[in-house]
Amino acid sequence: MDAGKLLSLVLFLLQPSQHTEVVIIHDYTVPDVKEVVQFATERWAATTILTATPAPDLSQLLVALTSFHTNDLRYMVLLCSANTTWTVFDMVSRHNLESRRLRWLVVGEEPDLAETLLHIVREGTMVGLAARVTSDLYTMHSSYVDHTNQVRFQEMGIWKDESGDGWSGSLHRPLFPDIVDLYLNFQGRQLVTMAKDNWPFFEVKILEDGTAVAGRGIDVNIISTLGHYLNFTYRVEVPADGQWGGVQEDGTVTGMVGEVASRRAHFAIDEITITASRETVVDFSYPYFFDTTTLVSRPPAEKNRSLAVFYPFSSFTWITVVLVTLLMGPLGYLFSRVHHQLTQTFDSTHNERSRNVGPSFDSGRIKWGSEPGLRGVEMFCFNMFRTIIIQGNLLPASSWPLRLVFFSWYAFCVILYAVYAGTLTAYLTKPSFDKPINSLEDLLAARERGVVAAVTSGTSTETIFKVVERNTAWISGMVSLEIYAIRYLGENYHLSLNSFYPQPYGIACPPGAPYTPTLNLVLGRMVQSGLVDKWHRDEVTKLKQSADKRMDEGQGGKSSVREEGVTVKPLALDHLQGAFYILGCGALLAANVLFIEVVTHYLTLSHSNTRTL
Ligand SMILES: *[C@@H]1O[C@H](CO)[C@@H](O)[C@H](O)[C@H]1NC(C)=O
Numbered sequence: 241m242d243a244g245k246l247l248s249l250v251l252f253l254l255q256p257s258q259h260t261e262v263v264i265i266h267d268y269t270v271p272d273v274k275e276v277v278q279f280a281t282e283r284w285a286a287t288t289i290l291t292a293t294p295a296p297d298l299s300q301l302l303v304a305l306t307s308f309h310t311n312d313l314r315y316m317v318l319l320c321s322a323n324t325t326w327t328v329f330d331m332v333s334r335h336n337l338e339s340r341r342l343r344w345l346v347v348g349e350e351p352d353l354a355e356t357l358l359h360i361v362r363e364g365t366m367v368g369l370a371a372r373v374t375s376d377l378y379t380m381h382s383s384y385v386d387h388t389n390q391v392r393f394q395e396m397g398i399w400k401d402e403s404g405d406g407w408s409g410s411l412h413r414p415l416f417p418d419i420v421d422l423y424l425n426f427q428g429r430q431l432v433t434m435a436k437d438n439w440p441f442f443e444v445k446i447l448e449d450g451t452a453v454a455g456r457g458i459d460v461n462i463i464s465t466l467g468h469y470l471n472f473t474y475r476v477e478v479p480a481d482g483q484w485g486g487v488q489e490d491g492t493v494t495g496m497v498g499e500v501a502s503r504r505a506h507f508a509i510d511e512i513t514i515t516a517s518r519e520t521v522v523d524f525s526y527p528y529f530f531d532t533t534t535l536v537s538r539p540p541a542e543k544n545r546s547l548a549v550f551y552p553f554s555s556f557t558w559i560t561v562v563l564v565t566l567l568m569g570p571l572g573y574l575f576s577r578v579h580h581q582l583t584q585t586f587d588s589t590h591n592e593r594s595r596n597v598g599p600s601f602d603s604g605r606i607k608w609g610s611e612p613g614l615r616g617v618e619m620f621c622f623n624m625f626r627t628i629i630i631q632g633n634l635l636p637a638s639s640w641p642l643r644l645v646f647f648s649w650y651a652f653c654v655i656l657y658a659v660y661a662g663t664l665t666a667y668l669t670k671p672s673f674d675k676p677i678n679s680l681e682d683l684l685a686a687r688e689r690g691v692v693a694a695v696t697s698g699t700s701t702e703t704i705f706k707v708v709e710r711n712t713a714w715i716s717g718m719v720s721l722e723i724y725a726i727r728y729l730g731e732n733y734h735l736s737l738n739s740f741y742p743q744p745y746g747i748a749c750p751p752g753a754p755y756t757p758t759l760n761l762v763l764g765r766m767v768q769s770g771l772v773d774k775w776h777r778d779e780v781t782k783l784k785q786s787a788d789k790r791m792d793e794g795q796g797g798k799s800s801v802r803e804e805g806v807t808v809k810p811l812a813l814d815h816l817q818g819a820f821y822i823l824g825c826g827a828l829l830a831a832n833v834l835f836i837e838v839v840t841h842y843l844t845l846s847h848s849n850t851r852t853l
Pocket residue numbers: 321323
């Protein structure tokens with residue numbers, strides 16, 4: 241091929257690329273390449289020339305294939321022998337370098353070049369081929385994937401010697417059609433999608449002969465709708481390890497992500513979270529669903545109400561009340577005593593009553609002033625206690641200071657009593673609960689109560705039963721948590737009010753997959769029209785209905801009671817246990833004191849007996 245002809249052919253092939261980067265790869269089999277190289281260097285600013293003698297310098301080619309500074313397309317012009325061309329495409333396959341931004345232009349002198357390329361080129365490598373028919377005629381081909389998923393070349397036009405006028409060519413369709421348009425019709429191809437059984441997103445049913453088919457689920461709806469619009473069917477395959485997978489520390493890629501990364505599947509859709517590390521090995525579509533992480537835990541237990549009588553006040557308040565009550569007795573005594581001393585000093589007449597500090601009880605009746613001052617403190621303490629439990633005061637308020645003390649004490653007691661009684665009623669009638677786990681902070685606090693945090697490993701069902709049996713808080717995506725909780729726990733769960741760490745779900749496609757933009761286009765329409773949300777709601781509603789039905793059947797007529805909400809229940813014994821405790825403790829204390837008194841009595845008796853003896 242002479243130099244002018246080659247240049248003319250290359251220019252014809254590069255026609256639509258006015259402002260793009262061009263990489264020219266040539267080897268010794270094309271001796272007249274100098275002119276093309278010179279022209280290309282002058283015409284396109286970003287031109288890389290790679291000499292492939294005997295094979296292209298792989299490291300340099302790798303750089304040319306992977307380094308993109310703009311979103312521009314990069315044209316790779318291959319002017320090599322069939323063997324070198326094969327080596328280049330073999331390297332692209334082995335390094336997974338298919339890219340939507342690369343367009344390959346191959347000029348082939350060998351007649352069987354197209355046949356050779358079909359065995360090595362994979363979907364995602366867009367090749368335009370100028371194949372020599374005779375020295376005067378070249379046919380233009382472009383690669384596509386047919387309905388059996390095989391890469392094929394189809395003829396797009398010719399380039400021939402117009403005797404005298406030089407060379408000219410014509411294309412009836414562009415060599416590189418718009419990639420989004422191209423994949424708007426998959427021509428009924430059957431694609432392979434990876435999925436694992438993960439309802440509500442993707443239910444996988446295994447038939448008797450071992451084939452997997454899609455059941456129902458949000459993602460099943462998405463992929464079926466995509467297939468309907470884009471004219472493809474799909475076959476489900478389950479990853480061998482049954483995991484979502486990702487890049488492991490040793491560099492291997494596992495699970496569904498691994499299958500897609502190695503192009504054994506056309507895509508994977510099944511609640512796959514878009515993460516940075518997965519992005520390095522697969523291409524993700526736009527996120528079609530945003531889920532947040534949240535917690536499901538046992539419903540907060542109702543507080544034990546046996547000690548409800550103590551709930552109205554905090555322990556500090558209780559201590560203060562007890563101290564104040566204990567102090568009031570001596571205070572009243574002090575006032576009364578000082579007053580008594582003063583009146584005695586001023587009042588020279590020996591009035592019996594004025595010498596007495598307080599009353600004393602004698603066989604149930606109040607007797608005034610018989611034992612001056614001796615039992616005063618006890619009487620004051622006891623009466624102050626009577627007042628605080630609204631039992632009335634039996635002490636006469638004989639002086640103004642004492643009256644004022646009593647006045648303030650009565651007022652204090654009334655307020656305290658009203659507050660206590662009201663709060664106690666509220667505590668007894670309204671059930672109170674332990675603090676529910678509503679956030680990660682709550683979970684941290686709940687760990688002291690023995691709650692364990694769990695995440696999915698193995699099956700989700702296993703995890704949900706841990707929530708009930710072993711008091712676990714399960715951390716996972718909101719959608720699956722809610723669905724699992726409704727399905728297996730009925731109403732017996734608490735879904736945290738707070739959520740955190742939103743996760744986008746996307747379709748994983750092989751790196752450089754040419755159909756990702758088309759999937760994005762249709763997926764975007766589905767998300768914007770609210771279809772994905774609708775499918776999500778549908779799954780939840782269906783489930784709730786069936787759960788309600790189950791519960792109704794199980795409970796018979798009881799369901800109406802449940803709907804009425806909180807019913808007013810009579811106070812059970814356990815509500816009042818606290819009161820009984822106090823009574824019991826008091827009786828026990830009294831018995832002990834009595835016992836001590838009896839013992840002391842007999843000891844004194846025997847002692848005096850010994851003395852007498
Ligand atoms: C092409 O490669 C094959 C084997 O890989 C070899 O036998 C053949 O000689 C090569 N042809 C040229 C022209 O280098």
